[in-house]
Amino acid sequence: MARNDAKSTESAVEVELEATLPLGPQPLPELIEFRDIDDAATMKALADPLRQKIMRALGRNVHEKARIMTVKQLAEELGEPTTKLYRHMKQLLAVNLIQVAELRLVGGIVEQHYRVAQKGWGVHPERPATDRESPLSEELLGLVGAGVEDYFTRYEAALHSGRTYAHPQDNLEHPPYIRSVGAICDFRMPRERAAEFAERFHGLVEEFNSEVHARGADSVQVNLLTFFYATEPDDASDD
Template sequence: MPDAAHRKHGDMPAPQPDYQMAEELVIDDLETLKVIADPLRLRILELMHKPQTVKKIARKLEMTPTKLYYHINLLEKHGLIVLVDTRIVSGIIEKHYLAAARGFRLASALLSPGETGESEALVITLDGLFAGTKQDILRALRQGILQPEHEQPTRHLKFWQGGLHLTPEQAQEFYDRVEALWAEYLELSHQQRDSLPECQSYQTLYMLWPSLYEHDSED
């Protein structure tokens, strides 16, 4: 795909320099979900917490810009990123993009099971989440950021998997406390992301769902 910077000036969407990221964007169609579920596009979105050019994103991802234009165009087409500025650099129009929101959520209706009893949207989401998580963990391990035997526990991989036998009230309390803790540290992360160079990026994947598995109990 040709570089968008080489299109005629009149063909480009107008930049929105005053655009402010929304706290949350609800995804309510399968096509947009398929776009955002791609692990590479999720990484691009994470890097666009502040205005970025394709060239800067490519450098951070250790890729060539030409490999990103297709993904950038898809993200922009589906309203997941916003063009906020254009500048002329060495005679070429340089575009600056910003993520449309800090977070993205699936509309509940999109997760409803179809005639087969499964939700295509949920399958797409789970595939994207697990594939992206696996790629990121292995990349961190290869580059030495993740060190399972390091003396500092914060360099380790932490994960828990298991069942909880709870009443509906206890499950709601558990959910509320985890959500509140997540919101607290997410806000802290936003505040210091670009101001404290000693900060390390951490990824989390938290899931809670009612399960068909029965838990063993002692007689």
């Protein structure tokens, strides 16, 4: 009985999502090259590690060709139950981060095929999120938190599978023979030195982000998580 109920729920959600669209490929516009996300609703849609995984799966190799996948295909790739993904797909659809690319009639059920709506995205709030009580600030923090959680989940998986190593020397001794670099720091430095470091770091990140999405035998997958911020010392800080 539970299995039949799950199938019924799955079918009902599919019909609910796109009941008004005709069967076949959908007349979609060209993919947006880059989407600046500056609204709370879209940030909220991305404030979940699983939804970020969905976006990354659909966006894989999008600079060559957009992937078009069903929820079942996504669930198999992500190792998640199919029924769990529908709510997340609906939230991504609501803010046009993903789109229905095609509808097919399979076994009497309308099957949706999805794609991303943009080749890349980044977060650029309309104003500084200085009010910690504002919805924009809350959603921005939620998005960043989900991204950090997703990043370290993938890093842990890479370590366990032997695709990377915790010690830099081990990485230099195994393919692709590239050092891993990381630091978690909390200390004091002169204000001018901090400002100089921030500008240099910003330039390096901008250079990194501008790299062409390369493919081929000589390319490697890289993963980067960066944060640098300065604050005035609090009363408990040591001199």
